[in-house]
Amino acid sequence: MEAKSIEDVRELATEDIMSPWKLAWRRLKKNKLAMLGLYILAIMVLLSVVGPLVSPYTMEQMDLSNIQSPPSLAHPMGTDEVGRDVMTRLFYAGRISLSVGLFAVVISVVIGSVLGGIAGYYGGFIDSLIMRIVDIFMSFPFLPLLITIAAVMSDWKVPPQYRMFVVMILIGILSWPGLARIVRGQILSLREQEFMQAAEALGIRDRRKIFRHLLPNTYASIIVSATLDLGSAILTESSLSFLGLGVTPPTPSWGQMVQVARDLYTLQMQPWLWIPPGICIFLTVMAINLFGDGLRDALDPRLKR
Amino acid sequence: MPGTITKRGEMMRQYITRRLIQMIPILIGISILLFFILQLAPGDIFSTMMNPHMTAEMKEELRHQLHLDQPAYIQYFYWVQGVLKGDFGDSFYFKQPVTRVINTYIWNSFLLSLVSFILSVIISIPIGVISATRQYSRFDYFFTVVALIGISIPSFYFGLLLIKWFSVDLKLFPVSGMMTPGVNFVGMEKAADILYHMALPCIVLTLSSVAGLMRYTRSSMLEVIRQDYIKTARAKGLRERVVIYKHALRNAMIPVITIFGMWLPGLFSGAIITESIFNWPGIGPIELLAVNNRDYPLLMGINLILALLTLLGNLIADITYALVDPRIRLK
Numbered sequence: 001m002e003a004k005s006i007e008d009v010r011e012l013a014t015e016d017i018m019s020p021w022k023l024a025w026r027r028l029k030k031n032k033l034a035m036l037g038l039y040i041l042a043i044m045v046l047l048s049v050v051g052p053l054v055s056p057y058t059m060e061q062m063d064l065s066n067i068q069s070p071p072s073l074a075h076p077m078g079t080d081e082v083g084r085d086v087m088t089r090l091f092y093a094g095r096i097s098l099s100v101g102l103f104a105v106v107i108s109v110v111i112g113s114v115l116g117g118i119a120g121y122y123g124g125f126i127d128s129l130i131m132r133i134v135d136i137f138m139s140f141p142f143l144p145l146l147i148t149i150a151a152v153m154s155d156w157k158v159p160p161q162y163r164m165f166v167v168m169i170l171i172g173i174l175s176w177p178g179l180a181r182i183v184r185g186q187i188l189s190l191r192e193q194e195f196m197q198a199a200e201a202l203g204i205r206d207r208r209k210i211f212r213h214l215l216p217n218t219y220a221s222i223i224v225s226a227t228l229d230l231g232s233a234i235l236t237e238s239s240l241s242f243l244g245l246g247v248t249p250p251t252p253s254w255g256q257m258v259q260v261a262r263d264l265y266t267l268q269m270q271p272w273l274w275i276p277p278g279i280c281i282f283l284t285v286m287a288i289n290l291f292g293d294g295l296r297d298a299l300d301p302r303l304k305r
Numbered sequence: 306m307p308g309t310i311t312k313r314g315e316m317m318r319q320y321i322t323r324r325l326i327q328m329i330p331i332l333i334g335i336s337i338l339l340f341f342i343l344q345l346a347p348g349d350i351f352s353t354m355m356n357p358h359m360t361a362e363m364k365e366e367l368r369h370q371l372h373l374d375q376p377a378y379i380q381y382f383y384w385v386q387g388v389l390k391g392d393f394g395d396s397f398y399f400k401q402p403v404t405r406v407i408n409t410y411i412w413n414s415f416l417l418s419l420v421s422f423i424l425s426v427i428i429s430i431p432i433g434v435i436s437a438t439r440q441y442s443r444f445d446y447f448f449t450v451v452a453l454i455g456i457s458i459p460s461f462y463f464g465l466l467l468i469k470w471f472s473v474d475l476k477l478f479p480v481s482g483m484m485t486p487g488v489n490f491v492g493m494e495k496a497a498d499i500l501y502h503m504a505l506p507c508i509v510l511t512l513s514s515v516a517g518l519m520r521y522t523r524s525s526m527l528e529v530i531r532q533d534y535i536k537t538a539r540a541k542g543l544r545e546r547v548v549i550y551k552h553a554l555r556n557a558m559i560p561v562i563t564i565f566g567m568w569l570p571g572l573f574s575g576a577i578i579t580e581s582i583f584n585w586p587g588i589g590p591i592e593l594l595a596v597n598n599r600d601y602p603l604l605m606g607i608n609l610i611l612a613l614l615t616l617l618g619n620l621i622a623d624i625t626y627a628l629v630d631p632r633i634r635l636k
Contacts, residue, residue, distance in 0.1 A: 136334040141574035151596040278462035286457035
């Protein structure tokens with residue numbers, strides 16, 4: 001559009017004023033791979049939410065006259081060792097695996113950004129203390145620590161239906177240090193900027209300065225790192241459940257459903273039991289990685305191609 | 306100038322000493338964390354043991370011997386005292402000193418990890434470099450997809466797929482283990498047998514590390530290629546090969562070296578699942594065995610060794626970093 005009058009100019013200007021988030025979304029929409037990731041993810045979420053509602057079977061409905069049957073019209077992914085419909089269980093497992101991943105990330109984001117924000121804002125002793133804790137967490141091999149704690153928790157005799165909450169809290173509590181480091185690094189430079197001098201001059205309370213003025217400026221990095229962490233949280237949950245230390249039966253999870261393949265007979269003869277849940281994990285994590293990479297490119301224009 | 310070099314060498318020595326001293330509190334923190342996590346488990350080995358020949362008095366006696374009747378922090382000091390003397394206690398499951406159990410299995414893990422580490426370096430660096438020099442080419446896209454698959458596929462699932470295709474269906478590779486049972490190969494035949502068993506677990510471990518390493522090399526190389534000194538090298542009329550492999554690669558390798566150091570210990574703990582899928586007699590299946598049998602002395606021992614390896618890996622990475630990049634200040 002060519003500007004002719006002052007109105008036109010004003011219109012052009014308002015058209016071009018977009019919030020950084022809108023700009024990022026516009027950039028993201030152009031990224032085909034990222035959108036592909038978003039679509040795959042949406043399909044997985046949709047299947048997990050809607051799937052169990054439209055399925056003619058329930059999660060625990062057994063049919064002992066029809067066990068371990070290969071895929072058929074009645075059971076598109078066959079049945080398991082007690083005649084439960086594998087596809088229905090796959091939908092339910094999706095609910096569990098996705099929500100464990102999501103809440104684990106929420107927990108780690110809350111802990112990571114609060115501790116990172118406090119460390120970065122106050123500096124000095126508090127900073128050293130928090131960062132030493134981060135060092136300890138980060139220099140510990142993640143999987144062995146997770147396995148150890150999961151084993152100890154198994155001894156608490158948590159009822160199987162609550163195991164998924166234990167798993168999400170556990171993964172969340174162990175994965176915040178990376179995020180805390182990122183947030184702290186950004187706050188360190190943000191707090192030296194002029195708007196913080198203004199906040200200082202206004203005499204705003206520390207809590208408000210950290211949570212209203214500093215942390216919102218780090219949202220872009222938090223979102224990118226949380227998205228990519230979601231992929232690893234889902235992978236972690238699946239490995240843990242595969243080892244029998246995560247979500248335990250009768251609650252299904254994708255990783256746990258693959259567990260049956262440790263038996264050589266099932267591995268060879270009943271691929272319908274363990275191939276689909278594995279594909280679900282793979283597709284979901286891949287979609288999250290694609291979307292997360294796209295998000296990073298969109299939110300950080302410096303890295304723009 | 307020789308003067309500056311010795312000065313740097315002196316600084317380097319101080320730097321390493323300081324870093325080693327800094328490791329001590331972290332190691333203490335890790336050991337406390339580990340010890341008290343295990344304390345959270347209800348009961349002890351004797352309360353779950355079903356041994357009809359063991360009377361309640363005998364159990365009390367053994368508890369007393371193992372200091373299990375003392376408060377947790379006292380037990381911790383007994384344990385630390387032992388560890389400082391190289392005594393990690395006895396494994397409940399193996400009825401052997403923990404150090405001996407670890408020593409039996411850790412070298413198998415080391416062998417597997419080292420081979421797949423070398424393989425992933427050999428594979429990923431050239432691919433990363435070529436991907437960067439031909440950014441957005443078909444080659445670049447192909448390996449971007451490979452890397453994406455590598456980081457997205459769960460290692461246990463990939464391992465199971467390989468077993469199904471190559472061991473069960475095609476019968477090309479053994480299903481599990483490290484040596485053919487019942488046959489006593491010697492010399493080269495033994496080595497060949499081990500390699501044959503190692504192939505599949507090695508592929509699993511290599512894919513996951515190649516994926517990451519390749520991306521790091523690529524992005525680091527992309528960064529370097531845009532620098533002015535690369536333009537200068539080209540302007541001097543140097544051949545493209547020399548520019549890329551001599552001038553650019555050397556500088557691009559600096560950040561990648563840090564990743565190496567972090568990768569080495571990561572290979573050990575990352576191998577836990579892969580090793581147990583393939584029944585590779587390494588530290589992974591032993592860790593799971595210790596977990597499932599609540600063999601706490603063994604579990605503590607393995608976890609502490611893995612933590613120590615991680616710290617050493619980070620240290621080696623930082624030192625190498627300082628050695629290859631004189632711009633790093635050793636403060």
